[in-house]
Amino acid sequence: MLPDVADPSRLGFRIDALASGSQARAATFRTLHGEVETPLFMPVGTQAAVKAQTAQTLQDSGTQILLANTYHLLLRPGAEVFRRMGGIHRFMSWPRSVLTDSGGYQIFSLPHAREMTEEGAVFQSYVDKRSVLLSPELSIETQVAIASDIMMALDQCVAATTDHVAAHAAADLTHRWAARSLLARRDSPQALFAIVQGALFPDLRRASVDCLAAMPFDGYAIGGLAVGEGLSERQDMCELTAERMPRDKPRYLMGVGTPLDILEAVHRGLDLFDCSIPTLVAKRGGAFTSRGFLQLRRGVHELADASLDPACDCTTCRLYSRSYLHHLTKIQETLGWQLLGQHNLYFYHRLMREIRQAILADAFLSFYREKRALFQESDVDNPTRPPRVRRARPLALGQYEVHVAAEGFASIRHIASREIMHACTPPMDEALHLYVEQAQVAERLRLAASEEAATAETLVIWDVGLGAAANAMAAIRCYEAQAAAHPVRGLHIVSFENDLDALRLAFRNDHLFPYLRHAAPASLLSSGAWQSSAHPGLGWHLVQGDFFATLSQATPRPDLIFYDLFSAETHADAWKLSSFRLLFAACGDKGVELFTYTASTAGRVALLGAGFYVAKGCSTDDKPESTIAFTHEALERGTARRHELLGAVWLARWKRSGAKFPIDLPVHEQAAFEQAILQHDQFRGL
Ligand SMILES: [Zn+2]
Numbered sequence: 001m002l003p004d005v006a007d008p009s010r011l012g013f014r015i016d017a018l019a020s021g022s023q024a025r026a027a028t029f030r031t032l033h034g035e036v037e038t039p040l041f042m043p044v045g046t047q048a049a050v051k052a053q054t055a056q057t058l059q060d061s062g063t064q065i066l067l068a069n070t071y072h073l074l075l076r077p078g079a080e081v082f083r084r085m086g087g088i089h090r091f092m093s094w095p096r097s098v099l100t101d102s103g104g105y106q107i108f109s110l111p112h113a114r115e116m117t118e119e120g121a122v123f124q125s126y127v128d129k130r131s132v133l134l135s136p137e138l139s140i141e142t143q144v145a146i147a148s149d150i151m152m153a154l155d156q157c158v159a160a161t162t163d164h165v166a167a168h169a170a171a172d173l174t175h176r177w178a179a180r181s182l183l184a185r186r187d188s189p190q191a192l193f194a195i196v197q198g199a200l201f202p203d204l205r206r207a208s209v210d211c212l213a214a215m216p217f218d219g220y221a222i223g224g225l226a227v228g229e230g231l232s233e234r235q236d237m238c239e240l241t242a243e244r245m246p247r248d249k250p251r252y253l254m255g256v257g258t259p260l261d262i263l264e265a266v267h268r269g270l271d272l273f274d275c276s277i278p279t280l281v282a283k284r285g286g287a288f289t290s291r292g293f294l295q296l297r298r299g300v301h302e303l304a305d306a307s308l309d310p311a312c313d314c315t316t317c318r319l320y321s322r323s324y325l326h327h328l329t330k331i332q333e334t335l336g337w338q339l340l341g342q343h344n345l346y347f348y349h350r351l352m353r354e355i356r357q358a359i360l361a362d363a364f365l366s367f368y369r370e371k372r373a374l375f376q377e378s379d380v381d382n383p384t385r386p387p388r389v390r391r392a393r394p395l396a397l398g399q400y401e402v403h404v405a406a407e408g409f410a411s412i413r414h415i416a417s418r419e420i421m422h423a424c425t426p427p428m429d430e431a432l433h434l435y436v437e438q439a440q441v442a443e444r445l446r447l448a449a450s451e452e453a454a455t456a457e458t459l460v461i462w463d464v465g466l467g468a469a470a471n472a473m474a475a476i477r478c479y480e481a482q483a484a485a486h487p488v489r490g491l492h493i494v495s496f497e498n499d500l501d502a503l504r505l506a507f508r509n510d511h512l513f514p515y516l517r518h519a520a521p522a523s524l525l526s527s528g529a530w531q532s533s534a535h536p537g538l539g540w541h542l543v544q545g546d547f548f549a550t551l552s553q554a555t556p557r558p559d560l561i562f563y564d565l566f567s568a569e570t571h572a573d574a575w576k577l578s579s580f581r582l583l584f585a586a587c588g589d590k591g592v593e594l595f596t597y598t599a600s601t602a603g604r605v606a607l608l609g610a611g612f613y614v615a616k617g618c619s620t621d622d623k624p625e626s627t628i629a630f631t632h633e634a635l636e637r638g639t640a641r642r643h644e645l646l647g648a649v650w651l652a653r654w655k656r657s658g659a660k661f662p663i664d665l666p667v668h669e670q671a672a673f674e675q676a677i678l679q680h681d682q683f684r685g686l
Helices: 055-061 070-075 079-085 087-091 104-108 136-146 164-185 202-213 231-244 259-267 277-283 315-319 322-330 334-360 364-374 427-437 441-445 470-485 501-508 519-527 547-553 577-587 601-610 632-637 648-656 667-678
Strands: 014-018 025-031 034-038 040-043 065-069 097-101 114-116 121-124 131-134 150-152 191-196 219-222 251-253 272-275 286-289 292-295 400-404 410-414 459-464 491-497 529-531 538-544 560-563 593-596 613-617 626-630
Touching: 014 334, 025 334, 034 040, 040 334, 055 334, 065 070, 070 079, 070 097, 070 104, 070 131, 070 136, 079 087, 079 136, 087 097, 087 136, 097 104, 097 136, 104 121, 131 136, 136 150, 136 164, 164 191, 164 202, 191 202, 202 219, 202 231, 219 231, 231 259, 259 272, 259 334, 259 364, 277 286, 277 334, 286 334, 315 334, 322 334, 334 364, 400 501, 410 501, 427 441, 427 470, 441 459, 441 470, 459 470, 470 491, 470 519, 470 538, 470 560, 491 547, 501 519, 519 529, 519 538, 547 577, 577 601, 601 613, 601 626, 601 648, 601 667, 613 632
Parallel strands: 040 065, 040 272, 065 097, 097 150, 150 191, 191 219, 219 251, 251 272, 459 491, 459 560, 491 538, 560 593
Antiparallel strands: 014 025, 025 034, 114 121, 121 131, 286 292, 400 410, 529 538, 593 626, 613 626
């Protein structure tokens, strides 16, 4: 039996209104730093900092509670700093409330070795490599030192795909840790929430909420969602858990989500939310507005004098034009990240206030229906295609399924290998960054003053691995934006793909893949080709079949190659020396530049061995470098001179590498191959 340690009035939670025809509710409670009103969104300040925001901009945006993370703060700066500095509020100059997550979710997402025992979670510190045992007691002790207003009990989070036996064991362990957390809090005035687990099993979720609700916590959270499950699975779990959560305590859905996700969860009876999306998408030039989701990097904003959101009165919207914000995102200026982040947070907080007003006025259901439609729109001022009638949309097709990342964006996953196309960034962001911008497609399309469109050479892109067409669509959008503002040469894209199911699946779910709302993919899927009606110079065709069997016959020959096939584990042929030799031969005497996401030694050396020059490519969200390869003619013509060739440092590392040779190189050819690499033109003189 547990002693009755929780003061039932720690938060003084009271319901202000319940919505008709919905589970939505508006409530008020009081933390150690003031009264807060729900439904409420909490910005994520994992390491006692919300990215690119100050305490002042957070207050201006309407933030009432900030989320910080015990796991990170325990490792750096450490509990002692908080004790000496008088707690997190004084430390970061934040006068309002703070909620600290316990660290369970971070340990679950650790890439390094971790071990779960009855005592706690053992993991290796990323700061100083020492082994740390994070027990429920240490988590509470640290949160007491941090001096947050609301603490979370340590939980064991498991993947959405975990089987019933393992999920059951993790939920039971979470319950025992919850009881120990309550005991460890002693007489601290800080509130403490428990976290419901149970993966995607309704019986486990119900048992978990019932077990925790019997203990005297100040609030309850739904954990273990937004970890790789589908959207409808998440909503089902959220609904059946919320139904059984105590009505007289705050209900918190952890790590969720987009404005639409939050609206759906409020409708299902949740009160509190946290997510890094507002600042994360701001970093990538994205903004949530009353006119739909805007990507400020799009060329359509270059000359837009309008404010970011005509319905918003935040500092960003009052002072700056879309044109200026577009410019800041194009030059990757931190100020753009800050300004868009400030607006996005303001947008979230205002949405929460509007939701609350609608509940208080008992008009939530109509508000929900109206906003639900808006949140599925992207950029209504610059539409690319009218929205189509919705029909049933399967989330898997052939070898592929739709994957929705924790940040809320969708990608296509290869079921057998679990490999995700564009895993860490929204597909369109990666397509722009890694392929279209690095290849300088916009600059290449613009005609010099002396050139005439009718006689200028058409730019040809080989899009190797069509996938869900993100790279091809990024190039098409780039052309359309350039053609609207400048005289341009023609663009022809040749896409290579043997299995069109990935594109078909994404196309059927174009609410999750809004970049496909365009005439081009529909035409490519139905007839294998597309010719723009607005731009006679813009065309796209498909070569279906195995790339290496079709490439020697494919025309026209490329200027640029976007090489985006699955990795060597899934598609070994794509990274072989013999394959790159075929590709090199197909380049003929053209100045060709190839861009690819990998920086693997075996892939790079196979490109070198085939005759390409090889350079460092830009970083991506999950890798510090990608790769660029090009022909000697590209160097001669000057277009490739801006790339940073692999040099002595890479060569020295290659000599020591265990993955030194292309995977298909016979052992007896290795010595000769090594000599050929050392004598490669790009290493001459090293
Ligand atoms: Zn604004």
